[in-house]
Amino acid sequence: MVAVAQHPNITLYSYSEVERVTGYIGNFTVTIREKAKYVDHDDCTGCGLCETKCPEKVKSEFDLGLGIRPAIYKPFAQAVPNKPVIDAANCRKLINGKCGVCEKICPVKAIRYDDQDRVFQEEVGAIVMATGYDLFPWEEAYGEYGYGRYPDVISGLHFERMVNASGPTGGKIKRPSDGKIPQDVAFIKCVGSRDDTKGKSYCSRTCCMYTAKHASQVMEKIPDGQAYVFYMDVRTAGKGYEEFYLRSVDQGAQYIRGRVSKIYPRGDRLVIKSEDTLLGKPIEVEVDLVVLATAMVPSAGSAEIAKIVGFSVDKDGFYQEAHPKLQPMETFTAGVFLAGACQGPRDIPDTVAQASGAAVKVAALLNKSELATEPMVANVDQSKCTGCEFCVPVCPYQAISMIPKKERAHGQVVERQVAHINKGLCQGCGACVAACRPCALDLDGYTGDQIVAEVDALCL
Amino acid sequence: MKRIGVFVCGCGTNIASTVDVDRVAEVASVMPSVVFSTSYKYMCSDPGQEQIKKAAEEHNLNRVIVASCSPRMHENTFRKAMSGAGLNPYMFEMVNIREQVSWVHSNKDEATQKAIDLIRMAVAKVERNKPLQVTTIPVTKKALVIGGGIAGMQAAIDIAETGHQVILVERSTTIGGKMAQLDKTFPTMDCSA
Amino acid sequence: MSVEATKAWTPKIVAFACNWCSYAGADLAGSNRLQYPPNVRIIRVPCSGRIDPLFVLRAFKSGADGVLVSG
Numbered sequence: 001m002v003a004v005a006q007h008p009n010i011t012l013y014s015y016s017e018v019e020r021v022t023g024y025i026g027n028f029t030v031t032i033r034e035k036a037k038y039v040d041h042d043d044c045t046g047c048g049l050c051e052t053k054c055p056e057k058v059k060s061e062f063d064l065g066l067g068i069r070p071a072i073y074k075p076f077a078q079a080v081p082n083k084p085v086i087d088a089a090n091c092r093k094l095i096n097g098k099c100g101v102c103e104k105i106c107p108v109k110a111i112r113y114d115d116q117d118r119v120f121q122e123e124v125g126a127i128v129m130a131t132g133y134d135l136f137p138w139e140e141a142y143g144e145y146g147y148g149r150y151p152d153v154i155s156g157l158h159f160e161r162m163v164n165a166s167g168p169t170g171g172k173i174k175r176p177s178d179g180k181i182p183q184d185v186a187f188i189k190c191v192g193s194r195d196d197t198k199g200k201s202y203c204s205r206t207c208c209m210y211t212a213k214h215a216s217q218v219m220e221k222i223p224d225g226q227a228y229v230f231y232m233d234v235r236t237a238g239k240g241y242e243e244f245y246l247r248s249v250d251q252g253a254q255y256i257r258g259r260v261s262k263i264y265p266r267g268d269r270l271v272i273k274s275e276d277t278l279l280g281k282p283i284e285v286e287v288d289l290v291v292l293a294t295a296m297v298p299s300a301g302s303a304e305i306a307k308i309v310g311f312s313v314d315k316d317g318f319y320q321e322a323h324p325k326l327q328p329m330e331t332f333t334a335g336v337f338l339a340g341a342c343q344g345p346r347d348i349p350d351t352v353a354q355a356s357g358a359a360v361k362v363a364a365l366l367n368k369s370e371l372a373t374e375p376m377v378a379n380v381d382q383s384k385c386t387g388c389e390f391c392v393p394v395c396p397y398q399a400i401s402m403i404p405k406k407e408r409a410h411g412q413v414v415e416r417q418v419a420h421i422n423k424g425l426c427q428g429c430g431a432c433v434a435a436c437r438p439c440a441l442d443l444d445g446y447t448g449d450q451i452v453a454e455v456d457a458l459c460l
Numbered sequence: 461m462k463r464i465g466v467f468v469c470g471c472g473t474n475i476a477s478t479v480d481v482d483r484v485a486e487v488a489s490v491m492p493s494v495v496f497s498t499s500y501k502y503m504c505s506d507p508g509q510e511q512i513k514k515a516a517e518e519h520n521l522n523r524v525i526v527a528s529c530s531p532r533m534h535e536n537t538f539r540k541a542m543s544g545a546g547l548n549p550y551m552f553e554m555v556n557i558r559e560q561v562s563w564v565h566s567n568k569d570e571a572t573q574k575a576i577d578l579i580r581m582a583v584a585k586v587e588r589n590k591p592l593q594v595t596t597i598p599v600t601k602k603a604l605v606i607g608g609g610i611a612g613m614q615a616a617i618d619i620a621e622t623g624h625q626v627i628l629v630e631r632s633t634t635i636g637g638k639m640a641q642l643d644k645t646f647p648t649m650d651c652s653a
Numbered sequence: 654m655s656v657e658a659t660k661a662w663t664p665k666i667v668a669f670a671c672n673w674c675s676y677a678g679a680d681l682a683g684s685n686r687l688q689y690p691p692n693v694r695i696i697r698v699p700c701s702g703r704i705d706p707l708f709v710l711r712a713f714k715s716g717a718d719g720v721l722v723s724g
Contacts, residue, residue, distance in 0.1 A: 001636050004613045004628065009620035014630045018606055026599035032629055062641065079634035122627055125600035128619075130612030132637050157641060164643040171643075209646045217643075244647040301631075305606065312674075332673060340611025348610055348645055355611045359618030366601045366624045375550065375592035376699065394702075424597045430703030445550060446699055450588045452711055457584035458577060458667055458694045459715035530680045531697070532672070559683030560695055570691040577694055 001080045014081055019119070021309045024397070024425065025335030026125045026371045036115040038086035038094070039072070043110035046082045048074075050102035050111070058090050060168070063161050066176065067168030072102050077166060086111075126335050126362040127309060129319055130355065131302045133341040136192030136199055136295035144262045145191070145292065151177040152270060153263060153290040156210055163217050173221055175289055178268065182288030185218045186228045186272050187211045188260050192295030194232060200295050200316060204345040207293035208235045212245045214291060215253035227253040228285055230260050230274055238349065256283065263290060296345040311336050318344045329358040337361050376445030377426040378433060384440035385418040391432035391441060392419070399425035400432060462493040462587050465521040466579060467512060469503035469528030471558055476501075478562035480572045484527065487576050491583045495519050503528050509541040516545040523586045527555035527579055548591035553582040604629065609637020664718035666693040669708065671701045671724030678723075693721070700724060 004010055013034055020031035054070035062075035069075070071090040074082065092099035093113055103111040135155055139148030146153055152175050165171040175182050189207050192199030208231075215227035227248075234255070236242040249255060258275040265271070272285045298317040306313050311331040312320040319342045322330040329338050339355035340346065346354070365371075382405055392400050403420040406413055419432075419441070430443040442448060466488040470476030481499040489497040496519040502508050503526055512524060524547065526538050531554035539549035557575040565571040601624055605616045608630030616628045634640070644651055670676040676697050682689070698704055701724020712720045 001613065001640070004608070004616055004635060007617060007620045007626075009624065010616050010626045010628055012608070012628045012630070012635065014608070014635060015633045016629050017631050018604075018629055026597055028600070028604070030604055030627075032627075037633075064641075073633075075632070075634050076640065078640075080636065081634070085633045122602070122604065123600045124602045124604040124627065126603045128603060128605045128612070128615045130605055130607035130609060130615055132607055132609045132611065157638070160642045164641075167643075213644070213646045213649075238647070240647040309606075332677070337615075339605075339615045340607075340609065342607070342611070348639065351611045352614050355614035356618050359615045359622070362603045362615070362619050363622040363624065366599060366603060366619075367622075368599055370596040370598050372594045373597050375594050423595055429700035430698070431700060434703060434705045443699065443703060444590070444592050446703060447588065448705065448707075450585045451696065451698070451703075451705075451708055453584040453588055454581045454696050455667060455708060455712045455717075456715050457581040458696070459665065459712060459717050460580070530683070532677060532680055556680070556695075556697075559680040561691075563683035563686055564689055565691045566688060567691070574691045574694070581694070581696070 001078070005080045012081070015085055018305060018308060021127070024427065026365070027424070028124050028127060028335065030122050030124055030127075032120055032122060034118040034120070036088070036117050038088065038091070038112055038115045039084055040110045040112050040115075041081060041083045043108050044083045044106075045108055045110075046074075046084075047107065048084070049105055049107065051084055053101050053105050055099065055101060056090055056092055058087070063168045064155075064158050066158060066161055126337065126365050128337045128339055128355075128358050128362060129305075129309065129311075129331075129342055130339040131305060131342040132299045133296040133345065134299045136297050138191050138199075138292055138294050141198045142191065144260070145188070145290070146263055150263065150265060150270060150290075151175075152182075152288065153292065155292050155294050156207070156214065159214055159291045160210075163214075163221070171221075173218065173289070180288070181222060183222065183224065184226045184228065184285070184287040185215075185222075185289045185291060186230065186260075186270075186285060186287040187215055187291045187293065189229065189231045189293045190259075190295075191292040192297075193293075200297070202295075202316065202345065203235065204293075204296040205235075206296065206345060206347040208233075209238070209241055209244065209347065211291075211293045212236075212248040212253070216248040216251050219248070219251040219253060228272075228287065229253055229255045230258055230272070231255060232257070232259065238347070256285075258283070296341060298342060302342060309333070309336055318342065329354055329361060335365065373424065374428060376428040376443065377423050378421050378428065378430065378441055378443050380419045380421060381440045381442070382418040384438050386438050386440070387417040387419070388437065389417075389419075390435050390437065394431050394435045395426075396429065396431065397425045397427050399423075399427075462523060463519065463521050464491075464494045464496075464523040464525060464583060464586060465512070465515050465519060466491075466494055466497035466525045466527065466583075467503055467508075467515075468497070468499040468557075468575075468579075469508070469526065470499060470501050471528060471562075472501060475528070475558050475562040478565060478568055478571045479557055479575045480568060483572055484557075484575050484579065488525075488579050488583075491580060493523070493587055494583060496521065504534050504537055509537070509544070512538070512541050513545040516547060521545075522547065523551045523589060525553050525555060525579065525582045525586055527557045527575060527582075529558040530554075530556045530560070550592040551586070551589050553586040553589070555579050555582045601625065602627065607637070608632075608635030610639040612637070663690070663692045665716065666719040666721060667712045667717045668693050668695045668721040668723060669698050669701070669704050670695050672697055672699050675701075675723035698724075
């Protein structure tokens with residue numbers, strides 16, 4: 001992460017979103033909105049004093065609500081950039097003007113309550129989409145797991161925050177309900193994955209492995225602890241993965257093949273009803289904590305940004321690659337590439353490999369001083385053009401403009417306006433051709449003459 | 461004089477098992493302006509492309525039709541082969557008899573007839589093709605990466621290392637994405653941040 | 654009185670498919686080996702915007718029984 005911030009060739013805009021993309025391969029114009037941070041990052045030294053003195057405390061999104069943060073905050077201690085922003089929705093000063101503690105306490109006077117969003121444009125030649133994933137909202141779909149009513153039924157990412165040494169519990173596995181260390185922990189795989197009725201039909205690929213990791217962490221970190229893993233299949237396709245899974249089994253994690261049908265409380269513990277399909281018997285296990293391996297879904301807002309940049313998504317909302325085998329990091333839009341889980345569920349090694357692949361595609365493009373363009377573009381027969389300008393608003397690429405044309409008529413030189421096509425901007429869609437009433441426009445490669453000939457040949 | 465060469469691909473058995481490619485080539489040979497037609501196992505292979513070159517020379521072809529897979533797959537391959545044969549790459553039409561014929565139909569007679577009809581259509585079109593010239597546009601030597609998780613960071617660093625400028629846009633206040641939230645990661649159990 | 658369907662006759666359908674969506678969709682149908690009747694013939698166009706209404710009329714005039722415009 002620090003390598004990104006320090007690289008001389010990388011300009012990082014955090015707390016920013018892409019609002020508009022125009023242009024085409026090699027020549028995109030991107031409009032970026034940098035949200036108001038209310039802290040001048042040029043002056044701020046990142047000392048963190050403001051964070052300790054801020055009186056407002058809200059649930060930390062980074063810790064998935066397991067911890068709290070102030071209204072002026074960095075999501076975590078090693079954040080990059082390592083400087084805070086003010087969360088305007090929760091800042092007392094910005095809500096009702098009463099407070100201003102951070103401004104008083106800041107030793108370098110970096111607080112700017114009057115900060116505004118900054119909107120600016122950048123010119124780029126290529127775009128890499130790396131918008132990642134979110135977790136499937138299981139609380140809305142799985143009534144048998146309590147619709148999120150039981151605090152001790154958590155997702156794998158909650159578990160990650162807990163076992164993380166810099167997380168809200170300092171690396172201790174604790175029950176969210178009472179803070180007790182759990183003895184028996186159940187893991188349920190394929191929650192939302194491989195479930196056509198309530199979730200997604202696809203396999204999320206990473207859950208088998210991280211569940212093996214979680215189970216082994218339970219066995220390591222909790223003395224006398226026991227991990228139970230409820231699974232449909234164990235899928236460990238990856239270098240060193242099968243060995244890793246077997247290590248968790250050797251450590252004592254108990255794998256039970258079966259779908260959990262119900263979770264319900266008994267005392268302060270949770271009862272899991274399932275079937276052991278290898279024994280062919282219904283079983284019941286009482287545990288202290290349940291961790292769900294939830295499906296990966298495209299990140300919130302990913303469909304909107306796809307529309308802004310201008311490429312398509314698949315049936316599950318993941319970004320559509322140009323070809324699943326031969327062009328996995330390209331889209332159907334030239335100059336737009338894909339990296340990571342925005343294209344489909346994948347783990348870190350695969351993500352890194354795909355990101356490096358996308359980078360090579362970008363480098364190959366940027367290494368060219370100029371690009372060859374498709375010659376199948378519209379052209380104007382200016383002698384036929386009446387200058388009606390019907391084609392101008394029809395063009396989705398703003399490739400048509402009107403230019404003056406001088407010609408002789410009845411012994412005089414007259415000037416009139418005719419359409420002109422910018423061949424760099426024209427993408428050859430032919431919408432203008434269909435709109436042109438005097439038939440002055442035609443599309444090379446798909447001329448009216450050619451298409452009519454095709455129609456006739458077919459209908460013979 | 462319009463002189464069209466028609467090349468029908470069997471794609472191993474992908475096409476040949478449902479479409480009678482020899483018969484298609486035979487029927488195509490008597491279509492208007494067609495002076496040469498043949499079928500071959502794999503048109504996209506080097507020997508396949510070599511056939512286009514050879515036939516172009518021997519039969520003085522000035523237009524070529526390849527009936528094989530989707531043009532979305534191999535149109536560029538054959539355009540390059542056209543250039544290699546000394547022909548304008550846009551004096552070429554591709555007929556999709558795999559994705560839109562052999563893979564979606566099972567009756568061999570009907571599939572063969574459809575392939576023939578589609579080639580007749582392409583003959584009518586390619587007769588009216590004009591040589592087109594490729595033009596060039598400049599390239600802005602800068603990349604935009606949207607998203608600052610592990611994927612975006614890796615892509616940004618790798619592009620930056622090739623010497624190009626990169627703009628990395630991240631919507632949250634820090635880069636790192638989901639990965640920064642994780643503890644140790646499998647299978648090596650090293651720290652993720 | 655019963656009318657027996659003549660098996661000999663099938664409608665001749667001309668489909669105009671956009672290269673970037675419907676044509677790609679037809680390719681995808683192929684990749685997934687989805688079967689459909691062979692009496693549809695696809696004409697590839699760069700965009701459904703290219704389709705002049707005259708093309709549709711021309712198809713009917715030349716003997717098509719149905720025209721599908723998709724994009």
